Amino acid sequence: MVSCVNLNVTRDKNHILHDLTLEIQRGVIMGLLGPSGSGKTTLMRSIAGLQVIESGQIRVLDLVAGSKALRHKIAYSTQSASVYSDLTCIENIRYFASLYDHNEKTPEQILEDVDLSNNAKQMAESLSGGERARLALATTLVGAPELLILDEPTVGLDPVLRVQLWRLFNKLAEQGKTLLVSSHVMEEAENCHDLILLRNGRVLAQGTPSALRARTGKSRMDDVFINLIEEA
Amino acid sequence: MSIKRLMAMTKRVLLQLKHDPRTLALLFVSPALLMTILKYVYSSNPQLFQRVAGSMLGVFPMLVMFLITSVATLRERTSGTLERLMISPLGKSEFIGGYAIAFGLTSMVQATAVSTYAIWVLKLKIAGPQVTLIYAAILDALIGLAIGLAVSTFANTEFQAIQFMPAILLPQLLLSGLLIPRSAMPRILDDISNLLPLSYAIDATKRVITNQGSIVADSLTIAVFLVVLLAAGSLTLKRQTK
Structure with a gap:
């Protein structure tokens, strides 16, 4: 599924990853x-x-990463719950879902998955920290990620x-x-x-x-x- | 370019505006208020009001869209949503196009409301058709949007983004012929003003107000600036960062 070979990454002159090699099934x-x-x-x-990499190889599903x-x-959720504060939960999910050609689940099912059904019409701004993290997680369930x-x-x-x-x-x-x-x-x-x-x-x-x-x-x-x- | 994604992007930006009634109110109330103040500032010289107020109809959408766009794009960058979008199938042209359509529509409504108010309440006389004036105002708004998008990448904070208005827009405004006809400026300033997009936007608005000459040439020049600025803006959106 994922393989990294001799991966080196430098950010702001700091060598972050050193010759990393790994495999994910x-x-x-x-x-x-x-x-x-x-x-x-x-x-x-x-x-x-x-991420711009310095050297090495990353392959995901037999394709070069990126x-x-x-x-x-691929779906990715960052640590800093990346959602639109000025949209409701369901609007956030509907928007991200509309960017994909094929969606496995409906926005309502996705909110159900992360236990946010009762917050569907709540603005993301007013969510608690934990709810916001779950909304960000929900945005990775749109489309049909592998x-x-x-x-x-x-x-x-x-x-x-x-x-x-x-x-x-x-x-x-x-x-x-x-x-x-x-x-x-x-x-x-x-x-x-x-x-x-x-x-x-x-x-x-x-x-x-x-x-x-x-x-x-x-x-x-x-x-x-x-x-x-x-x-x- | 996928129409479906472009529309999704446009709809989302409009939805965000809809959830922000205060911004919406300011979009309409502040230009109307400024026009009213102008009217009374020039009460001893109504001729001057006719000249300045008309051009201002093109300046408001540009300033507002510049600010809104640079702050909105910066917010996408700092909140991480831009990165979220960059790993999604959304194309850069769809991202920029969505903003352009959503804010273009907004400025159309703004220009319609403000010009109607100026014509009916403040008795501003426009020799050309109001529709053409609104069209010119949209062009002005898109120029503001395109510049805002292009410069937002050089700002790391909202404070910096807002400082680009005096740094980038106001010099153009001073040279645009708003204060004094461009031909009456020193030669060198006139030459510089020929290279700035705002000059053509103000020219177009002036032509509609005085109904002198066609705005086709100005429109085309503005279109060229738009293409270049939007392309520059899309280059600043990076899928991968260092």
């Missing part, structure tokens, strides 16, 4: 974990085709909502979609099929949660991460 939830500043967002932007043909197939790149989608959400969203992510993966989900909360790793641990722009480890636990002999993901850092 179709239909999995790939967790991208690492402390803030580890390069998660830059990696996601690179895969989404929004290819025009990918615009119907790869969803979600930058910290569950940050700041209460536990009940977080469980709901992970259920939604699982449902999407069962439908054959691939999800790349970043988080700096290690416990969220449990919910992912596969994990990439990023530190200082390098891949510290890649594997399933159980494989990483077995490798380090630790049960809590925090400890696994610390153990892997010490090992490196």
Whole structure:
């Protein structure tokens, strides 16, 4: 689905990603974990085709990242809930949906998915932080995306909502979609099929949660991460 | 260019305006108020009111659309929605076209309302047809929009964006023949004014008001400026950033 080979990215003279090589299989939830500043967002932007890369190769669905043909197939939501504050929830979704040739779901279904049906006619401006994050997530469900790149989608959400969203992510993966989900909360790793641990722009480890636990002999993901850092 | 996406873009911009009744009110009330003030400022010299007020009908849409466009585009950049759109199938020409159509329509309504008010209430005399005046006002608005779009990329904050009005628009306004006929200015200033889009916009408006000569040549010149400015604006929209 996604492959990066020897990826190097520099932003404002800072070398952010160093010779990064990784592979993401179709239909999995790939967790991208690492402390803030580890390069998660830059990696996601690179895969989404929004980032000028210095060297290396990124291929998504056998196309070079950023290819025009990918615009119907990739969805990306940034950390800073990118929605129109001066439109209602349903107007936001209707607008983004109208940019795609084919939509799998109706705007109403999408709001239902993120539990915002009751806020459909509310202006995005007046949403709470968590609601706004869910609206931004909803904008990635328009069209018929095959790869969803979600930058910290569950940050700041209460536990009940977080469980709901992970259920939604699982449902999407069962439908054959691939999800790349970043988080700096290690416990969220449990919910992912596969994990990439990023530190200082390098891949510290890649594997399933159980494989990483077995490798380090630790049960809590925090400890696994610390153990892997010490090992490196 | 997809008509469906162009229309979706236009509809969204209009919808945003609709949700902002205060901006809508200001769009109509402030030009009308300024015209009224002008009328009384020149009460001892009604001739001068006829000359200046007519040209002002072209200046308002331009100033307003310049400000609205530069702030709106800047907001798209800072809120991350522009980036969201850049990975969607929306084309740059559809993005710019949507803004141009939505704000063009808005300026048409504005020009119609303000010129009607000026003609009926303030007794402004227009020798040419009002429809042509409205057409000229739309051209002026599109010039403002195109400049606003082109410069918005050089602004990182709203403060900077607004400063482009005195920096970019006002010099053009001073040289446009609004204050004194362009031919009466020093030669060098006249030459410079020939290179500025606003001069042709003001010329067109003046011609309609005095009904002297055709505005076809001015329209074509403005169209060329529009194409160049909009193309420059679309170059500043980058799908990939460093």
